[in-house]
Amino acid sequence: xxxxxxxxxxxxxxxxxxxxxxxxxxxxxxxxxxxxxxxxxxxxxxxxxxxxxxxxxxxxxxxxxxxxxxxxxxxxxxxxxxxxxxxxxxxxxxxxxxxxxxxxxxxxxxxxxxxxxxxxxxxxxxxxxxxxxxxxxxxxxxxxxxxxxxxxxxxxxxxxxxxxxx
Numbered sequence: 001x002x003x004x005x006x007x008x009x010x011x012x013x014x015x016x017x018x019x020x021x022x023x024x025x026x027x028x029x030x031x032x033x034x035x036x037x038x039x040x041x042x043x044x045x046x047x048x049x050x051x052x053x054x055x056x057x058x059x060x061x062x063x064x065x066x067x068x069x070x071x072x073x074x075x076x077x078x079x080x081x082x083x084x085x086x087x088x089x090x091x092x093x094x095x096x097x098x099x100x101x102x103x104x105x106x107x108x109x110x111x112x113x114x115x116x117x118x119x120x121x122x123x124x125x126x127x128x129x130x131x132x133x134x135x136x137x138x139x140x141x142x143x144x145x146x147x148x149x150x151x152x153x154x155x156x157x158x159x160x161x162x163x164x165x166x
Contacts, residue, residue, distance in 0.1 A: 014059075103161070118152055
């Protein structure tokens with residue numbers, strides 16, 4: 001039986017199962033709960049006409065979010081290591097290193113204030129190098145909508161990170 005997004009019950013039936021699955025995989029219930037929440041938000045913010053298998057769709061969405069999270073963490077660690085290595089080699093400045101970490105935290109906080117779609121478009125385009133067409137296909141959106149999300153995200157970041165005008 002198909003589940004439309006107007007009838008969210010098909011997804012809600014799998015909430016506890018999703019938390020249980022990800023608690024076992026992550027060995028961390030609070031992280032699993034966060035992941036389940038993010039998966040539900042993403043599913044509900046990206047309505048499709050008909051979802052034939054809500055359970056599979058929800059689990060795949062959670063898996064995608066988890067993979068994206070691991071990729072972001074890997075990139076952040078690589079950046080920190082690269083900056084530390086430059087500082088240790090005398091090429092960098094410890095103050096610049098601390099400033100870069102603070103900036104990364106500020107960007108993360110500013111992105112967290114945005115809707116999931118804006119964050120996803122930003123991560124896929126700026127951090128993973130996907131084209132707007134590739135993102136549009138992945139998200140089931142028009143290329144124009146992807147561009148609007150990116151513009152909104154960049155404006156938001158500019159407003160929240162431009163301390164020189166405050």
